[in-house]
Amino acid sequence: MFAVHCGPNVEFKGSEPATYQSSDWAQRGFCSQCGTHLFYHLLPNNEYILPAGLFQDEQFELESQIFIDEKPSFYELKNQTRNMTGQEVFELFASKD
Template sequence: MFYHLLPNNEYILPAGLFQDQAFHLASEIFIDEKPDYYELKNKTHKMTGQEVFDLFRNK
């Protein structure tokens, strides 16, 4: 399964599709809906659901 973001013509793919690859996680979205105990090790750009919707609404 993937997401196709029409405004930017971007495709978003789950990282689990790529085994044995070194990926750098750069951002997290919908952080306001994640469990409190869930935290990624590296620092990322974090966006709430509303921030994501606002970003794509303005394009």
């Protein structure tokens, strides 16, 4: 999934998204009518992460890859990024408790 880190100031127009508490430190947001995934909300720092496909005509720069240890071997991104394994991601957020 390609996602955009949007910080804490995210507003949704129209219906309020439904949420699901997926862990002690995060919740997921989705459309209650069609089930479309709308965001991942990191609770410790109040950061919203939204799928890049929700944005039109925006330019983004890929800065990091997470769960790199689960990446299929048949593709490789060309630019240099910060790469984190799943374990490193969980350790990062566990340390914020």
